[in-house]
Amino acid sequence: MTDVPGLDCAGLTRWLAGAHPDLADGELSASVIAGGRSNLTYRVDGARLPLVLRRPPLGHVLSSAHDMGREHRVISSLAGSAVPVPRTIDLVDDTAARDVTGTAFFVMERVDGTVLARPGQNAAYAPAGLHALGLELAGTLADLHAVDPAAVGLADFGRPAGYLERQLTTWRRQYDASRSREIPALDALQDALATRLPAGNDRSAVVHGDYRLDNAIVAGPPHAPHVAAVLDWEMATLGDPLVDLGMLGLYWDINAVTDGHGATSAVVPGAGYPEFDELADAYAARSGAVLPDLGWYRAFAAYKLAVILEGIHVRYRAGETVGDGFEVIGELVEPLAADGLTRATATRSTTGTVA
Numbered sequence: 001m002t003d004v005p006g007l008d009c010a011g012l013t014r015w016l017a018g019a020h021p022d023l024a025d026g027e028l029s030a031s032v033i034a035g036g037r038s039n040l041t042y043r044v045d046g047a048r049l050p051l052v053l054r055r056p057p058l059g060h061v062l063s064s065a066h067d068m069g070r071e072h073r074v075i076s077s078l079a080g081s082a083v084p085v086p087r088t089i090d091l092v093d094d095t096a097a098r099d100v101t102g103t104a105f106f107v108m109e110r111v112d113g114t115v116l117a118r119p120g121q122n123a124a125y126a127p128a129g130l131h132a133l134g135l136e137l138a139g140t141l142a143d144l145h146a147v148d149p150a151a152v153g154l155a156d157f158g159r160p161a162g163y164l165e166r167q168l169t170t171w172r173r174q175y176d177a178s179r180s181r182e183i184p185a186l187d188a189l190q191d192a193l194a195t196r197l198p199a200g201n202d203r204s205a206v207v208h209g210d211y212r213l214d215n216a217i218v219a220g221p222p223h224a225p226h227v228a229a230v231l232d233w234e235m236a237t238l239g240d241p242l243v244d245l246g247m248l249g250l251y252w253d254i255n256a257v258t259d260g261h262g263a264t265s266a267v268v269p270g271a272g273y274p275e276f277d278e279l280a281d282a283y284a285a286r287s288g289a290v291l292p293d294l295g296w297y298r299a300f301a302a303y304k305l306a307v308i309l310e311g312i313h314v315r316y317r318a319g320e321t322v323g324d325g326f327e328v329i330g331e332l333v334e335p336l337a338a339d340g341l342t343r344a345t346a347t348r349s350t351t352g353t354v355a
Helices: 009-019 068-078 119-124 128-146 163-177 185-194 243-251 253-258 276-287 295-317 324-346
Strands: 030-031 039-043 053-057 086-091 105-107 205-207 216-219 226-230 237-240
Touching: 009 030, 009 086, 053 068, 053 119, 068 086, 068 105, 128 205, 128 216, 128 226, 128 243, 128 276, 163 185, 163 237, 163 295, 185 295, 185 324, 243 253, 243 276, 253 324, 295 324
Parallel strands: none
Antiparallel strands: 030 039, 039 053, 053 105, 086 105, 205 237, 216 226
């Protein structure tokens, strides 16, 4: 590979000229878009449209965790729905030819706007605008969960029955595959989640899997920013929609959860953003759902993120990451596990142990 890690720009130029000559306009250049900690995202310049390329990470790829085909499929299927997504261009399996990435990858059109990931970015917006943006983010999540999977060609995108049990099994397997040190709090959280599994929630929807403010592109004027596109659909499936709400809650309060251990979020006191309880109310009003206590879902979100970050920590130590900030990832696992354990143990056991 040349030019940037994991991507051969000369090969990408040849591919685009052959597969999409209407978009080709000479030599392409690419750069890694900062912020991603799992699949790699590249800004691609030099085509007739601004483009983005997505590929799996360079190493330590867990089975089924970085499926480019699934991510491309869900984004393509949601085009034209109430959920704003980028326009997809193509999905390519380059594992045999090894001309571009040596992996599967997909290309989509780049959406203009800003990803709000740091407190300093809030200064560009009015507090009332950020408050409304937070409520819109919750409303957009409700819109996603209102999408009929069959109507957009996603009826077979997942197996809703037994979704939570399978999620725990899946993330237990991912954790086992990423073990490199002892983390007693994370082991305890894993067990607590299994013994307190929510019962009686039969609702199913398209689940994003990693829904948060910095997985959205924000556009518009300072007084009225809006969600221009929702990104990073690599963990999307069909399942319990409250998992998304739990993940949104975790990230909304991530600065407090990690207590300065390296996580950053634009959502800080005084900027104008609503409290998470207000987001939950906005989601409930938009969806018409009566929400249960979200303690188990908030705990599961902490567990899931901790397992993801532990996997990234392993890749970082093996020299298989691209970009800055990976050196502090491992420090976030313990506080996430502690927060999740507090929430999980406050949740009443309802169904018994999941093996």
